[in-house]
Amino acid sequence: MTDGAATGVAAQTPEPLPEPAAVRPSSLLVTLGAGGAVAGVLLVIAFGLTLPRIEANRAHALHLAVNEVLKAPARYDTLYVVGGALTKTPPPGVDPKKLEQVYLGFGPDGRAVGFAVGAAEPGFQDTIRLIFGYDPRNRKLLGMKVLESKETPGLGDKIEKDRAFVSQFDGAQPPLAGVKGKRAKPTDVAMITGATISSRTVIRTINNALGRLGPLLEAYRTEN
Amino acid sequence: MMSDLTWIFVSSMVVNNFTLMLFLGLCPFLGVSGKIDTALRMGAANTFVLLITAMAVWALNTFVLPYAPYLRLIAFIIVIASLVQIVEMVIKKLSPALFRALGIYLPLITTNCAILALAIFQTNRSYTFLQGLVFALGSGAGLALALVLMASIRESVELADVPAVAKGTALVLMIAGSLSLAFMGFAGLLSSS
Amino acid sequence: MAELSCHASMMTTSKDAPPREDLAKGLWRQNPVLVHLLGLCPTLAVTNSVANSVVMGVATFFVLVGSSFLVSTVRRWIPNEIRIASYILIIATFVTVAEFGLQALVPDIYKALGPFVALIVVNCIILGRQEAFAGRNPVGRSVLDAVGMGAGFMLALLIMGSVREVLGSGTFLSVSLFGPRYEPWVIFVLPPGGFFTLAFVLLAVAWHKQRQTARARARATDEAVLVERVA
Numbered sequence: 001m002t003d004g005a006a007t008g009v010a011a012q013t014p015e016p017l018p019e020p021a022a023v024r025p026s027s028l029l030v031t032l033g034a035g036g037a038v039a040g041v042l043l044v045i046a047f048g049l050t051l052p053r054i055e056a057n058r059a060h061a062l063h064l065a066v067n068e069v070l071k072a073p074a075r076y077d078t079l080y081v082v083g084g085a086l087t088k089t090p091p092p093g094v095d096p097k098k099l100e101q102v103y104l105g106f107g108p109d110g111r112a113v114g115f116a117v118g119a120a121e122p123g124f125q126d127t128i129r130l131i132f133g134y135d136p137r138n139r140k141l142l143g144m145k146v147l148e149s150k151e152t153p154g155l156g157d158k159i160e161k162d163r164a165f166v167s168q169f170d171g172a173q174p175p176l177a178g179v180k181g182k183r184a185k186p187t188d189v190a191m192i193t194g195a196t197i198s199s200r201t202v203i204r205t206i207n208n209a210l211g212r213l214g215p216l217l218e219a220y221r222t223e224n
Numbered sequence: 225m226m227s228d229l230t231w232i233f234v235s236s237m238v239v240n241n242f243t244l245m246l247f248l249g250l251c252p253f254l255g256v257s258g259k260i261d262t263a264l265r266m267g268a269a270n271t272f273v274l275l276i277t278a279m280a281v282w283a284l285n286t287f288v289l290p291y292a293p294y295l296r297l298i299a300f301i302i303v304i305a306s307l308v309q310i311v312e313m314v315i316k317k318l319s320p321a322l323f324r325a326l327g328i329y330l331p332l333i334t335t336n337c338a339i340l341a342l343a344i345f346q347t348n349r350s351y352t353f354l355q356g357l358v359f360a361l362g363s364g365a366g367l368a369l370a371l372v373l374m375a376s377i378r379e380s381v382e383l384a385d386v387p388a389v390a391k392g393t394a395l396v397l398m399i400a401g402s403l404s405l406a407f408m409g410f411a412g413l414l415s416s417s
Numbered sequence: 418m419a420e421l422s423c424h425a426s427m428m429t430t431s432k433d434a435p436p437r438e439d440l441a442k443g444l445w446r447q448n449p450v451l452v453h454l455l456g457l458c459p460t461l462a463v464t465n466s467v468a469n470s471v472v473m474g475v476a477t478f479f480v481l482v483g484s485s486f487l488v489s490t491v492r493r494w495i496p497n498e499i500r501i502a503s504y505i506l507i508i509a510t511f512v513t514v515a516e517f518g519l520q521a522l523v524p525d526i527y528k529a530l531g532p533f534v535a536l537i538v539v540n541c542i543i544l545g546r547q548e549a550f551a552g553r554n555p556v557g558r559s560v561l562d563a564v565g566m567g568a569g570f571m572l573a574l575l576i577m578g579s580v581r582e583v584l585g586s587g588t589f590l591s592v593s594l595f596g597p598r599y600e601p602w603v604i605f606v607l608p609p610g611g612f613f614t615l616a617f618v619l620l621a622v623a624w625h626k627q628r629q630t631a632r633a634r635a636r637a638t639d640e641a642v643l644v645e646r647v648a
Binding site for chain 2: 126
Binding site: 244245246247248249250251254294296297298301302305336337340341344345348388389390392393394395397398400401402404405408 | 454538539604612617
């Protein structure tokens with residue numbers, strides 16, 4: 001791949017390429033440097049052209065997710081978790097993309113309806129990433145959406161696709177408890193037959209996230 | 225933190241085994257899996273390169289790429305390739321015995337897609353330095369495990385009476401499929417609480 | 418390994434082959450995947466649905482044709498010592514452009530393909546074509562060669578993707594084929610299904626080849642017998 005490998009390969013190649021008698025190292029460097037510069041320019045152009053579209057796609061995906069778990073709020077704010085509290089403005093000098101974010105949705109009357117919180121934990125096959133809506137005033141969930149999972153098609157992926165499972169989270173009261181069969185209490189979530197581990201991961205992810213962030217969310221509500 | 229590292233290790237070694245579940249590093253898997261001894265050495269050399277890559281990628285991600293995200297792929301490729309060359313030279317100089325054991329595999333590994341995949345996964349999941357090392361170790365162990373399993377099965381199948389049309393890659397792929405099927409049984413291992 | 422197999426794939430056509438041959442050889446007779454067993458990682462990894470296969474095929478096609486064009490254009494100015502490094506630089510540039518493009522145009526599929534878009538860079542077919550063809554042939558022929566090989570790769574991906582999606586999900590391009598009563602063979606969209614499907618496809622190719630050789634041999638013996646009789 002690098003010079004050494006290239007020459008090594010060239011030495012083994014049966015049909016030699018038309019080779020110049022002697023190549024000065026400086027000309028090698030110049031060629032590679034020029035090639036690198038051209039590649040760099042091309043990349044910067046492509047990056048500049050596509051970046052707005054890529055960011056728009058990301059924003060759109062996030063918008064859809066927040067909309068779904070907060071039941072279509074009129075608007076929402078992005079809040080950052082900094083030093084055990086929520087804040088609207090990230091501290092200077094810190095890349096806001098690296099901070100944990102939650103989204104506070106507002107109804108048409110300007111009142112806060114709840115927070116959308118993203119969380120992830122290891123599932124059956126790989127990490128399950130999800131977002132859920134939580135109303136700290138009434139201490140109940142507003143909705144849940146799986147953003148990313150590699151669970152088994154037909155079984156574990158029902159945590160994404162099975163409407164009966166997903167709709168239970170609307171109005172459920174954390175801390176949630178997974179049950180087999182029918183749900184009896186508002187804290188119950190009926191797990192999917194054949195996908196107990198995936199179901200339990202979703203429940204545990206929400207419980208853990210609220211255990212960690214719940215007090216912060218409540219504190220922020222009362223302040224404002 | 226500890227359980228987190230355990231999870232990364234077990235996940236990368238068996239649950240999401242690079243070769244059998246993610247189809248990475250298939251070239252050596254199909255090409256160098258005829259003998260157990262060779263497979264072991266290939267696995268060891270791979271793990272070694274993966275560890276170096278994990279360190280290099282961590283350095284790139286921390287110090288260089290935040291300023292030029294569009295150079296990610298090119299930087300990975302160039303750094304991995306040159307680093308492996310340098311390491312090869314260093315080993316040759318310092319430990320001829322080790323070089324004889326692993327050396328000839330090193331240049332072959334550079335262009336192995338498992339190495340670049342490790343770099344990309346590590347970046348996408350924003351692993352820390354330690355997590356990256358554990359991930360590399362787990363992936364390497366997983367590659368070695370798959371290689372050795374494959375080699376031992378192939379050694380046993382060598383004398384079997386296989387129809388001429390199925391000899392070669394088709395047979396190896398069948399075996400790989402069965403191994404992959406077996407590895408699916410590891411799913412759920414990490415989430416049984 | 419890649420370098421080894423790339424060199425094993427030194428499939429060049431003779432200098433005076435017709436342009437049609439540059440284009441056609443990659444599709445079937447010298448198909449990079451089905452005959453030369455190159456680029457197996459993406460062939461197995463992203464073919465769990467037709468849509469993924471098509472997007473992956475198009476991205477690889479773009480990178481291959483772009484790199485072949487550029488490499489054959491600038492081949493006179495690339496010193497032999499650094500040609501592999503230069504090829505890789507060119508390929509990586511095109512792959513990065515393809516990555517940005519997919520991310521902007523089809524974000525969902527880009528997400529489903531995961532790291533395999535970036536891994537086009539180490540796809541042996543591409544480096545192999547630069548080394549075996551584009552680095553030593555004029556632009557026109559190199560582009561034809563790349564188009565043929567890229568199309569051959571797409572064909573292989575499409576075969577794999579169709580078999581796996583139809584059997585594994587009961588759909589084609591997400592359109593249900595057999596109605597709700599079909600119980601999909603989920604295994605085909607899972608990793609083992611990839612290995613099994615490719616094994617069967619390769620078996621079919623080998624069987625076809627075996628029959629062809631047998632027929633050719635039979636014809637040869639017939640002719641020999643005929644010649645003997647005439648003599």
